[in-house]
Amino acid sequence: MTDTIDAQPTVAPIHSVEQTRKVVTEIPGPKSRELHERRRAVVADGVSSALPVYIERANGAILVDVDGNRFVDFGAGIGVTTVGHTEQSVVAAAADQLQDVIHTLFTITPYEEYVRVAELLAAHTPGDWAKKTVLVNSGAEAVENGVKIARKHTGRRAVAVLDHAYHGRTNLTMAMNYKAHPYATGFGPFAGDVYHAPNSYPYRDGLDGHEAAARTIAYLEKVVGAADLACLVAEPIQGEGGFMVPADEYLTTLQAWCTEHGVVMIADEIQSGMARTGRFFASEHFGWQPDLVLSAKGIAGGLPLAAVTGRAEIMDSAHAGGLGGTFGGNPVACAAAIAVFESIERNGLLQEAERIERTLTAGLERLAKRYDVIGDIRGKGAMIAIELIQPGTAVTAKQPNPEAVGAIVEFAAQRGILFLSAGTWGNVLRFLPSLAMTDALIEDALTVLDDALAALG
Missing domain, CATH: 3.40.640.10 (Type I PLP-dependent aspartate aminotransferase-like (Major domain))
Known part of the structure; x- marks a missing residue:
């Protein structure tokens, strides 16, 4: 299957990897599955992976797996590649x-x-x-x-x-x-x-x-x-x-x-x-x-x-x-x-973090008006999260909804977007992108998130 979107940055450095998402196989693809079998024989089970796609290249805000799938990375190695993957x-x-x-x-x-x-x-x-x-x-x-x-x-x-x-x-x-x-x-x-x-x-x-x-x-x-x-x-x-x-x-x-x-x-x-x-x-x-x-x-x-x-x-x-x-x-x-x-x-990355916050928060606020599963939006810069709660419960209850987070993470991964979960109860969806993340990629991810929230029913 294919799932692509053109989201070229307006002003950006030269990238060795096209800054778009593209899904060309099932997720994980055949080469990743083959590598995963090799891994199971020699890597301790305690070293788990949230998504067993094996990354071959990375640049800017994009990861490319061994099957040629391009993922928009909202994890940045858990906040490590803040300046962007393989920044020149x-x-x-x-x-x-x-x-x-x-x-x-x-x-x-x-x-x-x-x-x-x-x-x-x-x-x-x-x-x-x-x-x-x-x-x-x-x-x-x-x-x-x-x-x-x-x-x-x-x-x-x-x-x-x-x-x-x-x-x-x-x-x-x-x-x-x-x-x-x-x-x-x-x-x-x-x-x-x-x-x-x-x-x-x-x-x-x-x-x-x-x-x-x-x-x-x-x-x-x-x-x-x-x-x-x-x-x-x-x-x-x-x-x-x-x-x-x-x-x-x-x-x-x-x-x-x-x-x-x-x-x-x-x-x-x-x-x-x-x-x-x-x-x-x-x-x-x-x-x-x-x-x-x-x-x-x-x-x-x-x-x-x-x-x-x-x-x-x-x-x-x-x-x-x-x-x-x-x-x-x-x-x-x-x-x-x-x-x-x-x-x-x-590269003015402090300002880029503020830009990411504005774009991402505005989009999440739009979604929160439509989906009562979103209980809270919080964070600063490129460190934003939504806390998901059980819909239809009393406001004072705010019962955690980890199942919704898990479903969204899986839904998005199948479409080339990498989101992370967090929270004591596992009911927080966190956005931790690199500061190379463009507004176009953020809007693309928000569209996928919208579809994922709708799919929750």
């Missing part, structure tokens, strides 16, 4: 670096690229104080390092996180996640001294920022005790939890409390950072200046890199040799990260 300057920077130095280990013989990434992070993370950085490999590793730095700085043990949070799949971060399955089921015992405080969820709790913060603080004071609390880790916009945007002044109120009590407040910007929301870091939308900022995903355009950046006096609490790792801050990944920062500035 990122590819060139990484390729040049491969010719010079691939690896030496910064803690043995350092190199300029690591230093330059740290300089860029110091300049672009919130707060005008002196900052320092440690580079690591992954988001979960950044969380682990942020926590241990906070513990060393404060001399305290306890770690607080917020309900509906997601922080990773390592032992500590599994304990920090709100939802156990599938991330933690059967993998315990887990790290201790981790406490889950209520967060701000305006769609469901109806609280303003001060009220929600008072509830969080009451929990921290009564259940944990400020004197024992090393850090509070918060996503400014929760990712896997369902793109929850906190009420105004929630985060700044918590920061003021943390500062008063000597608690390190850490912004987990692993999914929301690096221009995704129309700011370099989502914390800026809320006037929040956290003590530490965690970066990963979009920082290096697809190469593995992550960072902990924060107040110099906190970062310097760790003794010499206490931070680092074999591949942390690899020269090639650092070169790619420098190119990502430059691409954001050169």
Whole structure:
């Protein structure tokens, strides 16, 4: 079968892959099915795939599978390829670096690229104080390092996180996640001294920022005790939890409390950072200046890199040799990260994120007027979601509808659109495109989403 639409960008860089969707086989196609059989023999079952189509090429906002199907990608590798798949300057920077130095280990013989990434992070993370950085490999590793730095700085043990949070799949971060399955089921015992405080969820709790913060603080004071609390880790916009945007002044109120009590407040910007929301870091939308900022995903355009950046006096609490790792801050990944920062500035990607928000939100609002299964539209920039509820229920019920999300994701995939699910109850459809996504592609995806919603009946 075929399903195509012409959606050429009005002003765009040269693309190696046509920026349209095109479905030429069943999904997954025969070559993907053949590869999947090979995979089943040698890849652990725990490494699952949402859609078993095997990708051969990618560019801009398009993925091409081994059968020649072109997919419009609203996942961007879970927010990794923010500047676009195989963005030219990122590819060139990484390729040049491969010719010079691939690896030496910064803690043995350092190199300029690591230093330059740290300089860029110091300049672009919130707060005008002196900052320092440690580079690591992954988001979960950044969380682990942020926590241990906070513990060393404060001399305290306890770690607080917020309900509906997601922080990773390592032992500590599994304990920090709100939802156990599938991330933690059967993998315990887990790290201790981790406490889950209520967060701000305006769609469901109806609280303003001060009220929600008072509830969080009451929990921290009564259940944990400020004197024992090393850090509070918060996503400014929760990712896997369902793109929850906190009420105004929630985060700044918590920061003021943390500062008063000597608690390190850490912004987990692993999914929301690096221009995704129309700011370099989502914390800026809320006037929040956290003590530490965690970066990963979009920082290096697809190469593995992550960072902990924060107040110099906190970062310097760790003794010499206490931070680092074999591949942390690899020269090639650092070169790619420098190119990502430059691409954001050169190509006006903060404004592109705002454009995506305008186009996508307007289209979703049109659909919400027609389909009462859409309970909430939220997010910022290229980080937008709809929460789906059971239609016909009382407004106060807002019963989650994960079945609708699953049906929409499958419907769209068969037509060449890749959507992602999210949320504690699996009832959130999230849109996490690269900033190379054109308005024409967004409108195309909204047409498919309209058809999917209509098919729900």
